[in-house]
Amino acid sequence: MSERLAAGPDLDLDIVRFGDGDGPAVSILGGVHGDELEGVLAAYRIADRLASTHVRGTVTVLPRANPPALAAGTRHGDGDANLARLFPGDPGGGLSDGIAHAIATALIEPCDLLIDLHSAGHRYRMPPMCGFGAGGTLGGRPMLDAARTTPFPYLWAHASVAPGRSVSHAEALGKPWAYFESGGGGALREADIGRYEQGVLRLLEIVGTLDPVSFAGPPPGRQVVVTGGDGNTDTGVLFTTAGVFVSSVKAGDAVATGQAIGAVYDDGGRKIETVRASSSGRVMMLRHHLRVAPGEVAAIVAGEDGRAA
Numbered sequence: 362m363s364e365r366l367a368a369g370p371d372l373d374l375d376i377v378r379f380g381d382g383d384g385p386a387v388s389i390l391g392g393v394h395g396d397e398l399e400g401v402l403a404a405y406r407i408a409d410r411l412a413s414t415h416v417r418g419t420v421t422v423l424p425r426a427n428p429p430a431l432a433a434g435t436r437h438g439d440g441d442a443n444l445a446r447l448f449p450g451d452p453g454g455g456l457s458d459g460i461a462h463a464i465a466t467a468l469i470e471p472c473d474l475l476i477d478l479h480s481a482g483h484r485y486r487m488p489p490m491c492g493f494g495a496g497g498t499l500g501g502r503p504m505l506d507a508a509r510t511t512p513f514p515y516l517w518a519h520a521s522v523a524p525g526r527s528v529s530h531a532e533a534l535g536k537p538w539a540y541f542e543s544g545g546g547g548a549l550r551e552a553d554i555g556r557y558e559q560g561v562l563r564l565l566e567i568v569g570t571l572d573p574v575s576f577a578g579p580p581p582g583r584q585v586v587v588t589g590g591d592g593n594t595d596t597g598v599l600f601t602t603a604g605v606f607v608s609s610v611k612a613g614d615a616v617a618t619g620q621a622i623g624a625v626y627d628d629g630g631r632k633i634e635t636v637r638a639s640s641s642g643r644v645m646m647l648r649h650h651l652r653v654a655p656g657e658v659a660a661i662v663a664g665e666d667g668r669a670a
């Protein structure tokens with residue numbers, strides 16, 4: 362059932378609700394960042410799938426969480442506000458504060474599971490991954506076990522989470538949450554969107570809203586589990602110079618402390634900076650767009666869990 366959620370004087374959010382109301386409530390967000398269309402497209406696919414399936418409880422899908430940013434095609438929305446730093450929002454604040462407040466009150470606070478679909482956007486690349494609150498449980502099992510059923514080759518267990526994200530609000534309320542990341546670089550890949558769809562369906566099975574659904578393929582044989590870091594994409598290995606960036610690793614690669622992950626060149630072709638990993642682990646986010654400036658993030662490296670199966 363389609364509904365409109367008022368997010369401000371001149372802005373409604375289009376949500377779709379499914380289910381018999383007798384069971385857990387799950388909220389699914391796409392398009393919190395306007396250059397991350399994987400989640401938008403996956404959310405529409407999931408809504409299509411749920412429309413012809415019996416859903417126990419309630420599943421609420423918001424494919425386009427940030428209409429101003431999506432209209433502009435940019436990560437940030439109105440006034441260059443990053444919606445993922447504004448939760449739980451403020452009904453008396455700016456447009457983006459109002460969006461955050463509407464989502465927080467209508468979709469996050471009533472839910473038993475929040476799934477927020479992101480991606481690396483125009484400027485970055487990320488390996489296909491499911492991030493989650495390490496302390497959470499879903500359907501009576503640890504979130505790590507739930508995440509292992511998804512088709513993501515990388516799983517990121519967060520012991521803490523930076524404030525302002527949708528998932529931070531869920532965490533503060535003691536609710537389980539997960540977010541997906543992938544691809545990016547300003548391009549869309551079918552494999553990424555398909556993984557999002559299947560990953561959401563898996564988590565809906567575990568929380569009990571869906572009967573086991575047919576799965577396109579088995580989960581990856583080996584899933585890399587990383588820990589450490591709060592998933593704040595504004596921090597990591599930073600550039601100290603301006604120029605063009607040439608990466609020498611891929612998103613998802615294992616790196617050692619001090620290993621070069623790339624270099625910055627000036628317009629005369631001279632190497633002016635070697636960018637090195639400051640810790641060992643997996644490259645969970647890597648700069649894609651070539652022009653870089655001091656203070657911008659080159660990469661995020663998160664420590665690999667030695668117990669990874």
Ligand SMILES: [Zn+2]
Pocket residue numbers: 393394397445479480
């Ligand atoms: Zn995002």
